[in-house]
Amino acid sequence: MKATQVASVVLTAVIAVNIATSVQATEMPSEPRGGQPPIGSKPSVENFSEQVTYQRAFEAVIWSMPAMIKYGMRRASIEIGAGDNVVCAWSAGAKPLLETLTPNNTSPYVTSTTDLRKGPVVLEVPKATDKAILFGQVADDWFITIADIGPIGLDKGKGNKILLLPPDYTGDVPTGYAVVNSPSYILDFAFRSIPLANGKPEDAYALSKKIKMYYLSELPNPEPTKFVDPIDTQWSTLPRYDERWFEDLQEIINAGPIRERDKFMMGLLKTIGIEKGKPYSPDAKTKEIFRRAAIDAYYYMREGYIAGVPGEMVWGAKRTWRDVFYTDPDGGFSWDTEGILDYDNRAIRNWFNVIYFPAKVAERPATMYIDTPLDGDGNVLQAGKTYKLTVPKDVPVDKFWSLTVYDMATWAFIYTPEAKPGLSSFDLDDMKQNADGSVDLYFGPRAPKGYENNWISTGGKTPYVLFRFYGPTDAILDKSFILNDVQLVE
DSSP: OOHHHHHHHHHHHHHHHHHHHHHHHSOOOSSOSSSSOOTTOOOSOSOHHHHHHHHHHHHHHHHTHHHHHHHHHHHHHHHTTOOBTOEEEOSSSOOTTEESSSOOSSSOEEEEEEEGGGOOEEEEEOOOOSSEEEEEEEEOTTSOEEEEESTTSTTTTSOEEEEEEOTTOOSOOOSSSEEEEOSSSEEEEEEEEEEOTTOOHHHHHHHHTTOEEEEGGGTTSOOOOOEEOOTTSOEEOOOOOSTHHHHHHHHHHHHOOOOGGGHHHHHHHHHTTOOTTSOOOOOHHHHHHHHHHHHHHHHHHHHHHHHOOOGGGBSSTTOOOEESOOOOTTSSSSOEETTEEOHHHIIIIIITTOOOOOSSOOSSOSEEEEEESBOTTSOBOOTTOOEEEEEOSOOOEEEEEEEEEEETTTSSOOOOTTOOOEEEGGGGGGSOBOTTSOEEEEEESSOOTTOGGGEEEOTTSOEEEEEEEEEEOHHHHTTOSOOOOOEEOO
16 A cells, blocks of 8 residues: 555544544533523413414404405495395485595495306496496405496496306306406496586486396396485495404305415414304404404504505605505505515505505506695694695696595594585685685685685594596696695694
């Protein structure tokens, strides 16, 4: 054997002996590395069952926000004697009795709900007249638009027969219909019936009464569509932020279907007694926890809406107005995008205080909305204070503009003796205008002297305001038009 080989063997042997000696010399540890909390740790709560119930209930409220608002609209329709395929058509602009999120009072609403578990439904949308036009959305049980209606919608304002098919429908599909495959069994529509330049609210109401809705199985002789006018009826769709939230959630889950994206949440809900097709029977302690979770979730979402505003949501540089049509990364409003269901943003940015978004924001949308909970100094609007908004003479719209004031607690109309939740360009002839043609709109507990017709009562509530552009032109769409901030008067 060569000398170099001998040296190598010797060195290897020495290393092996040293390693063996080192291993033998290592002291045996008393605990494995990891596998338990730090020595001396204790649970931070005494009752894990109650803690987990609260945590999962809290998240369930935020997750189910859009579905809960949609269910509330169905619940309200049934409560006033409407229901499946019965059309609620307001004969005039809504009053505060319409208890829903951020409605408008300028154009009559028309809405209906249906249950596709009973079969496909035909929705006949009438064509626009020279005095009025319909626009709005048909939406699924999670408030995702499945068909836009109006000039840029499925009907193009020319009328259409729409066939709404339930999930996984395998029956015959007749010809002559615009077919819409619904991802859910429970759905509804909400349209605005808009009077045109030479039209009046009664013309808009007359157009809404031409809608027809019936089950496909009723052909060839469907029953005439039934209409209900809720103008003087309390129509309460608002979410119930207490233990009843979870009663409604059980109904939502039962109606199904369960989407792939929501299976994880189904697992969490099962652990707190909410499971598809199973009895819902929480005990008194669980109901108390549910109540606390719903209340806390409300305040969490409210704080998130008021405080945390993404920069791209702001309408114009250094302004307090926000773009209501703030979309998810895919340009829609589901927040179900590649790799994430962002239900936190889904609730706080869209569905906590606003409803009925289009499927996508069109390149030239029929309406644009901006809102704010803040005055021009960035302070949250306050109850008992008077505020002013100066609207320029020529707002760049083809149709009209409106300002509506809501209660920041409910995001619904405020009950006041005046029953006047908003003002619009339709009211200009009755309002005092400035020398340059602009108009000062006031909202607060009392009307400034001489500006009674320019004033919206806040009834002692904390106001939140929304400005609508109907028929926005280029200056709105490219945001070169800047609306003045709301100013504190006193």
